[in-house]
Amino acid sequence: MFTYKIDNQISLKLVELRDADEIFSLIESSREYLREWLGWLDKSTKVEDTRDYIKMSQQMFAENRGMNAAILYDGKIVGIAGYNAIDWSNKIAYIGYWLGETYQGKGIMTKVAEALTEYAINQLELNRVDIRVAVENKKSWSIPERLGFVEEGLIREAEWLYDHHVDHAVYGMLAEAWKK
Incomplete structure (x- = not known):
């Protein structure tokens, strides 16, 4: 099982x-807050949906295609x-994340994204890490910016959120830049 200690308060573990x-209780307590930027919430309405997500995550990890922690x-x-996907042929990890509402503003996600980037580059020996965020989601895009990721472009209407499309900004970090 994957576990990764970030500091004395924060760690990651495979779901x-x-x-x-x-996890379902956390989703329920933050549902309205998370719904603004996460399109899957209406499909996660009971604990069994969370179990299905965990099974899918475990399969993805077993097949070395990604990791949800x-x-x-x-x-x-x-x-x-974690890594929504890992493209081994091109050596790219795609980071995704969400945090319960009451845990916002503590620097948790910045430390987590930094650790995931570090792990992808130094342990998995990948060349690139991508983070894609809704353009209007300032809390989310401030994380890659804080970590020195480069904003590389815009994907128009990249995601459907309930009743409208949102554009995504693509942030990238190359191994060479990270190691500096």
Whole structure:
């Protein structure tokens, strides 16, 4: 099982079926907040949906196609982050993340994204890490900017969020730049 300690308060661990109730409870407590930027919330309405997500995540990890990890803050699950996909032929990891509403503003996600970038480049030996965010989601795009990612472009109408499309900004970090 994958676990990764970031600091004394924050760590990552591969999602497990026994985490389903805690993750679903976190989704429920932040549902309206998260719904603004996450298009899957209306498809996650019961704990069984979370179990299905965890099973899919475990399969993806077993097949070495990506990784979804629970973010632990003082031992409690506060969000999910990881590699939505890993493109081994082109050596690219695509980071995705979300954090419960009450855990915003503590620097948790910046540390998590930094750790995931570090791991992708130095442990997985990938050449590039991408983070794609809705252009209007300032909290989300401030993370790659803080970490020195380069804004490389815009994907118009990249995602359907319930009743409208949103554009995505693409942020990239190359291994050579990260190691400097």
